[in-house]
Amino acid sequence: MIRIIVNFVKFSVVFAVFIVSYIANAQKLENSLLWKISGNGIEKPSFLYGTMHAVCETNINENVLKAFEQTNQLYLEIDMDDPNLQAAMMNKMMMENGVTISSLVSEEESKIIDIFLKENVGFSLKTIDTFKPFMISSMYLPKLLDCPMKAVDMELMKIATEQNEEVLGLETIESQLIIFDKIPYKIQVEEILKTAKNNMVKDKEEMNKMLSIYKSENIEKMLELSLESENKMFVEYTDDLLTERNKNWIPTIEKVTKEKPTLFAVGAAHLAGDNGVIKLLRTKGYKVEAVK
Template sequence: MKKLFISLLTLLTGLSFSQELEKSLLWKISGNGLKQDSFLYGTIHITCDASLDKNTLNALEKTEQLCLELDMDDKSMQMQMMKHMMMKDGVKLSALLNEEDFKVVDAFLKKNLNMSAKMFDGFKPFIVTTMLYPKMLDCPFQSVESELMKISAEQKEEVFGLESVEDQMKVFDNISYEIQAAELVKMAKSDLQKDKDELSKMMKIYQSKDIEGMLKMMDDSDNKITSDNQDVLLTNRNKNWISKMSEIMMQKPTFFGVGAAHLAGEEGVIKLLRKKGYKVEAVQ
């Protein structure tokens, strides 16, 4: 009977540990020596509606600084990004693609960016993809990060980043250039339609505050950059952020804003903070 009880307890503990997180974008962080609460918010980098609800505005009011993935008010950020846009070792897009696919991409970029693929020949293909994000929307481009920064500026608070531009750009040196190029070809051949459909679905999941759904969508995506590289895109970065977040929160109550998919899952920021001893609660 004792063995049966222990087995049952172990099973229940396992079920509890793997339980999905609540549907919330805003989370309060307390305990583990913190004198004041900090907050964690899941953002979306491109959207039609970046408005913030009352709870989020209250959390921004209660905190004394904003920390995003990058220090986005750093005036040198654009210059730093330019340094890391090129593929390493002189790799060229024209060498990654056959002649026919390169022509398809060339026509596609001329149509959507008014520039030839030859101008981007040495660029990491994913960087070219990001330039096309506004074309995937049927509305004016908005950014949650920009909205958070606007509020912080009004409150005369500082903005920090959890990682450098170099750190973030190097992520795309650790994802096969061949895969990045292949995804750019797929985008060109569908003339953005598939990407528009996927972004529309993602925005609906985000609006429902389903952070676990955001992570599952990445898992299930046909895009090999996201579905096959979550260790590079999410997990490794999440783990690197935890010690930095701990140091920052100890100094001042902080509002953290990172991509919503970073929050979810067993290796997401929420559960990693809990493992570190913090109490992390959904703010509904």
């Protein structure tokens, strides 16, 4: 009888923990780009901030500046002030095994891409034919905006530099570029061709939606829009681009937050979802709450 009671109590405790965990993960996240991380052995709170790499307005408000005052260092996805960053990118810029953009499309499609690149990037296809397609895509990113492009990451780094705070990275540029290498060149080129054919109309629509949602700080909607994108790279390789990276960052975030108060700034789409950074940290026992 005693053994039955003990087993029942154990089951009840396990079931209760499961329910609490389920509710925490099922709960809708508040609209906020800035989140405070505390508890679970952290002496002083750290902060988590959602960014976008191309915006018109950075959304860096008084709360973010206060978070800077309460922290001692800035962690971005990669260390943007690493002196070896540019060399590392140049080293990984070209496709391997003699593959070229023009070898992955028809002659007529090559002409379409060539005209598009000349008009929007200032290079002919022949000049950058060996570049990895996603590198080329980043070149016309500013053209998707109806304003001078700003990068939230760069603005944050500027503030950190002014405050003599160290800037570090959750991953290396090499590991980030390897992720894109998992996406077949053919799929990457198809996205460039699709953009060239409609002259960026669809891409601009998606960008404008994303900018509007980012301004509203609705991180769940940002993730949702990313997953609904017409871009195959985002939809078919979500695990590589988001989920696995989120999971890989958690041990570093745990270690760093226990050492010194830190401001972590990553793409806003990484924050939301059951496999987003917020809920992954909560599952580990940390208190992660929106800063309003």
